Amino acid sequence: MNRPQHTPARLEPAPPTSGRVLDAQLHLLDRQVIDVDGLPVTTVDDLELEGVEADIPIAAGAAAPVISALLSGPVLGTRIFGGRPPSSRLIRLTWKDVSAVDVTIRLGVRSESLAESWVERWIRDKIITRIPGGKHDPH
Amino acid sequence: MSAAVLLFVLSQGLIACSAPFEQVAAGAVNQASSAVGTSVLSLDLLAREQAGTPAVGTSLEDMAGELEDARKGLLDKVPATAEERGLHREVINALVRAETALALARQALESKDSPAGDAHTPALRDARNALAASAKELEGLRQRLGTGR
Amino acid sequence: MKRLLGVALGILTAIGGFVDIGDLVTNAVVGSRFGMSLIWVVGVGVIGICLYADMSGRVAAVSGRATFEVIRERLGPRAGLANLGASFFINLMTVTAEIGGIALALQLVTSVHHLLWIPLAAFAVWLVIWRVRFKIMENVAGLLGLCLVVFGVALFLLNPDWGQLAGQALAPAVPQTENAAVYWFYAIALFGAAMTPYEVFFFSSGAVEEGWKTKDLVQSRINVLAGFPLGGMLSVAIAGCAAVVLLPAGIEVTSLSQIVLPVAEAGGKLALAFALVGILAATFGAALETTLSSGYTLAQFFGWSWGKFRSPVRAARFHLSMIVCLLVALAVLATGADPILITEYSVVFSAVALPLTYLPILIVANDPQYMGTNVNSRTINVAANIYLLIILAASLCAIPLMIITGAGA
Numbered sequence: 001m002n003r004p005q006h007t008p009a010r011l012e013p014a015p016p017t018s019g020r021v022l023d024a025q026l027h028l029l030d031r032q033v034i035d036v037d038g039l040p041v042t043t044v045d046d047l048e049l050e051g052v053e054a055d056i057p058i059a060a061g062a063a064a065p066v067i068s069a070l071l072s073g074p075v076l077g078t079r080i081f082g083g084r085p086p087s088s089r090l091i092r093l094t095w096k097d098v099s100a101v102d103v104t105i106r107l108g109v110r111s112e113s114l115a116e117s118w119v120e121r122w123i124r125d126k127i128i129t130r131i132p133g134g135k136h137d138p139h
Numbered sequence: 140m141s142a143a144v145l146l147f148v149l150s151q152g153l154i155a156c157s158a159p160f161e162q163v164a165a166g167a168v169n170q171a172s173s174a175v176g177t178s179v180l181s182l183d184l185l186a187r188e189q190a191g192t193p194a195v196g197t198s199l200e201d202m203a204g205e206l207e208d209a210r211k212g213l214l215d216k217v218p219a220t221a222e223e224r225g226l227h228r229e230v231i232n233a234l235v236r237a238e239t240a241l242a243l244a245r246q247a248l249e250s251k252d253s254p255a256g257d258a259h260t261p262a263l264r265d266a267r268n269a270l271a272a273s274a275k276e277l278e279g280l281r282q283r284l285g286t287g288r
Numbered sequence: 289m290k291r292l293l294g295v296a297l298g299i300l301t302a303i304g305g306f307v308d309i310g311d312l313v314t315n316a317v318v319g320s321r322f323g324m325s326l327i328w329v330v331g332v333g334v335i336g337i338c339l340y341a342d343m344s345g346r347v348a349a350v351s352g353r354a355t356f357e358v359i360r361e362r363l364g365p366r367a368g369l370a371n372l373g374a375s376f377f378i379n380l381m382t383v384t385a386e387i388g389g390i391a392l393a394l395q396l397v398t399s400v401h402h403l404l405w406i407p408l409a410a411f412a413v414w415l416v417i418w419r420v421r422f423k424i425m426e427n428v429a430g431l432l433g434l435c436l437v438v439f440g441v442a443l444f445l446l447n448p449d450w451g452q453l454a455g456q457a458l459a460p461a462v463p464q465t466e467n468a469a470v471y472w473f474y475a476i477a478l479f480g481a482a483m484t485p486y487e488v489f490f491f492s493s494g495a496v497e498e499g500w501k502t503k504d505l506v507q508s509r510i511n512v513l514a515g516f517p518l519g520g521m522l523s524v525a526i527a528g529c530a531a532v533v534l535l536p537a538g539i540e541v542t543s544l545s546q547i548v549l550p551v552a553e554a555g556g557k558l559a560l561a562f563a564l565v566g567i568l569a570a571t572f573g574a575a576l577e578t579t580l581s582s583g584y585t586l587a588q589f590f591g592w593s594w595g596k597f598r599s600p601v602r603a604a605r606f607h608l609s610m611i612v613c614l615l616v617a618l619a620v621l622a623t624g625a626d627p628i629l630i631t632e633y634s635v636v637f638s639a640v641a642l643p644l645t646y647l648p649i650l651i652v653a654n655d656p657q658y659m660g661t662n663v664n665s666r667t668i669n670v671a672a673n674i675y676l677l678i679i680l681a682a683s684l685c686a687i688p689l690m691i692i693t694g695a696g697a
Binding site (some may be wrong): 080 | 305352353357359360364365366368369418419422587590592594596597598599602604605607657658668
């Protein structure tokens with residue numbers, strides 16, 4: 001094969017950035033979120049970005065938008081059927097609580113303290129705890 | 140998925156309405172012949188003490204349901220010509236005879252375990268013979284009509 | 289020594305756990321109507337489920353991700369939700385069929401009508417899921433399910449014309465009493481029964497439940513490659529018994545009570561007792577697996593905490609959703625719907641839904657981000673792609689054939 005003259009034999013490695021490059025669609029959305037004890041919390045149903053307005057193109061040279069929170073709950077419906085829920089109704093998991101991003105997203109806090117897990121807590125306290133044997137540890 | 144189910148139900152309705160009479164009759168005979176065959180086999184197993192009363196009783200009960208299904212399927216269909224009416228009467232009569240024989244067998248099985256009846260009641264043998272006769276009749280009809288498929 | 293025992297136990301439970309109400313009914317129906325002429329489909333299905341279970345087990349062991357988490361990640365919320373809807377619906381149908389099967393088997397033992405057994409059966413299933421450890425649950429059901437070997441013994445005791453059976457099996461042809469569309473309809477039903485998607489949800493979630501790691505892959509592969517084909521032999525034996533005793537008598541299977549008649553004919557009351565215990569264990573085990581699978585699919589899609597290795601309070605939504613599923617199954621059965629009929633539809637719909645779970649698993653099994661060096665080998669990929677074509681064909685033909693044949697009537 002004839003290699004064009006101006007192509008270098010080896011590509012230079014990409015310049016180092018301050019962190020890992022994550023694709024929101026590929027590495028964050030629809031990933032399982034696990035708390036510090038290894039308990040599953042939710043799936044990432046949507047993301048909240050700060051520093052960007054919807055429907056307005058970002059001007060060149062403006063500060064990059066940052067992820068402020070992972071969203072969960074009914075917001076999934078708007079991703080499937082369209083529309084936008086009112087901001088006050090969103091269930092947020094602040095980005096500060098995220099400790100690692102791998103095939104799952106790990107949190108540095110316990111799920112007990114999160115607003116997100118209220119449904120789980122409600123069902124646990126109102127139904128499951130009241131059935132005999134609900135607290136029984138299988139091991 | 141639900142669309143598929145709906146489509147299926149609709150198409151079944153259409154097929155049931157449009158199937159030729161002879162085919163419906165053949166299907167009923169086939170179903171009844173299978174049910175009567177099962178009953179005879181179950182009673183034989185009981186007589187040889189190869190199966191207990193619960194299993195045989197369940198089998199007879201299931202087959203009674205099958206016979207009823209077959210008869211109802213045929214009653215839903217109205218014969219149009221004189222020839223069809225003749226066939227209709229013939230098959231219905233055969234089905235009723237099968238149901239009667241099976242009812243006898245179930246009664247005999249019930250009384251077998253009751254304190255009054257003795258272990259090898261002749262009633263069971265009579266019922267078995269009636270079922271075997273019905274099986275023969277239905278087999279003859281099946282030879283004539285095919286399986287309706 | 290302990291390791292060897294573990295391998296033996298794994299294989300035995302895989303054999304005993306292979307057969308469920310779908311396999312029982314479909315194989316007996318097919319045997320009684322088509323003789324051995326459709327048995328080749330069981331072979332095709334068994335190889336398929338081996339491939340498929342091996343991939344999903346490997347994905348779960350290496351990445352710690354069970355099937356439905358992967359499906360959501362790969363397909364996104366919209367296609368994922370459609371997939372969840374279809375898979376969950378079919379799974380619920382299978383739960384209903386299995387619980388109905390337990391009740392029918394209990395009727396055969398006690399002659400008390402099956403409708404009266406249904407609430408008790410559903411309650412027992414819930415109680416085991418609520419309290420019993422995963423490992424014990426699986427092993428007991430699997431080992432008792434081995435009683436179904438009596439169908440194989442019965443086939444030998446019946447002393448059939450082996451040459452004729454082999455001839456039907458090796459040179460398959462549509463019997464004169466049946467037409468080709470019905471033949472292919474039952475081919476798809478048999479394929480769906482052998483490859484039911486719930487087995488894959490259960491297998492991959494079970495790998496997470498039991499905490500499999502990469503080092504356990506060899507054992508899991510042995511379980512699958514030895515256990516499933518031997519379980520498939522049980523299916524063949526069930527069809528064989530029906531083909532030898534029921535087909536010549538003109539009996540077409542429409543109820544569970546007919547399925548056990550050949551066993552009684554061959555081995556009397558003792559063999560019948562073994563068959564009934566086996567059927568009870570197989571349907572009960574499968575009821576547990578399918579109920580858990582409904583919980584697994586929902587929890588994994590929405591990211592809830594799940595698993596029997598946690599106490600119920602630490603997986604509240606998971607346990608609640610299973611209770612609701614059992615109640616729905618109970619409500620359906622309480623209408624008097626025939627469990628055998630539900631079974632027959634569930635295996636066909638299983639065939640329709642197969643590509644939905646198979647394709648995402650195949651994609652992820654090739655993704656180095658999840659699998660590292662344990663991605664599919666080239667041989668597996670060739671086989672998996674051939675099966676993808678078979679599964680797609682079966683899925684596309686299932687509904688049209690069901691309509692043309694009136695569901696095989």
